[in-house]
Amino acid sequence: MTQPSFLAPFRNPDFRALWSATLFTNLGALVQVTAAGWMMASLTNSPSMVSLVQSANTLPFMLLALVAGALADNFERRTVLIWSQSFVVAASAVLAVLAFMGLVTPWLLLGFTFLIAGGGVIFLPSWQASMGDILPREDLPSAVSLNSMSYNLMRGIGPAIGGAIVAWVGAAAAFALNALSCLPLIAVLLRWHPEVPKSDLPRETLGAALAAGLRYALLSPALVRVILRGGIFGFAAVSVLGLLPLIARDQLQGTAMTYGLLLGAFGFGAIGGVLLNRPLYARCRNETIVRISFLGFAAGMVVLALSSSLLLSCVALLAMGPFWVIALSLFTVAVQLSTPRWVVGRALSLFQTTAYGGMAAGAWLWGYLADRIGEGGSLCAAAALLLVGAVLGLWMRQSDFEEVDLAPVGGFVVPKLALDIRYRSGPFMILVEYDIAEADVPAFLALMRERRKIRLRDGAHNWALMRDAERPQRWFESYHxxxxSDYLRHNERRTRSDGRNFDALVALNRGGAEALRVHRLIERQTVPPGDDFPVRLMPDGRLLP
Structure with a gap:
């Protein structure tokens, strides 16, 4: 894949403003997480409870990410971003007040950590999907890397600042800083008015939107591999972040400042990973990059498990940071570049559900093991799992980025119907009739195998291919x-890459597109005419914008 300038996204003023504002948001979030982790360590001596802070910070990804993805694809993303950040401000402010009054208990801290993280979960798919609305496809890898750099720049200083604030002022001030840090981003979002194509079709219900996202992912093998490998990496690698407060306190005999320094070392290492992304993409295959990330992170975990030196521990974390960013950035870019715009929010949320859900479960498991075999033993067990993840690449190879044109074909002309059909009328069976010469049947069947995946992936049901026993040259493709509105939405989802399959089928059809016959058969009228929206068409038959 051609690699444009790493800084190319900064040529876009909207991206510049949003990226700059997220620096403050990321700083506040990292200060909050650091303060919550150390506050829990001061409230209880239980390693499990301390690790649960990391679980509370990642569990919302498993529980809410799918809903967040559906919101990103069905509502104006700018609105979702504003409301999610406003929720984070409110929750952080309340936690700050409670901490100032000395009313925070371990379980209350976990609850507010969950709520604040939940606001971030709702924010993330809309934020990541917005990159494709702002920037051209070729700039997306750089945008993902720059967003990762934004986070990791703050990871380098945020934990240290958080540790200093907790040590000198108290956790309440750290929580208040998180609330204030969201305000610049909200201000930029209020001024930002992106031009995003809008559909005249009614929104999908939440259930239908979730089902469509799951269906698309399950019928995309490359996406399934990304999601599974990302889940394994997150499950094992999170042990470092989950156990780091205990390593700082017990293994290194340190303070909140020690914990902040360790997190800072990890963050600065992650910045190196951002800078390495572009040359690695240019020189290595994606599977090679994934294996290096798994193995490199595992090696750093073993060093951290055996270290009793602050310097050596910082060096190990500094070395692990790049592998963390390289792996997660590659997975995120792979999802973005292999998914069309209509479902990209849900695809990203599925990846986040698996990766961060794995982190939530892993944080609890590695804390549970630390109770029994110690922090070092738990880290070594997690490192062994990363080795298994690297070996799985022999069977679950990470695909290279493909140059697939996922832009919508557009220009779908709504057929003129004799019946008074409304959006909710149905169900429909669609029957497409082909006339195929005997010599072209093998090529036709090969195209139809791909066609089936496209149809089902874009929302069709009960797809079938039939041949006329009396006139063998006649073939019928049917789906429901x-x-x-589902039929119209199905056709709007067709990408230019999908269009090449259709063009090839038309070329095989005797008589071309003019001889292609499409029958749209309504099985029954389920909605009275007055109980729905009329189909609004322009004079040329296309949907009104």
């Missing part, structure tokens, strides 16, 4: 959609 629940409503007329």
């Amino acid at each position: 959609v629940p409503t007329w």
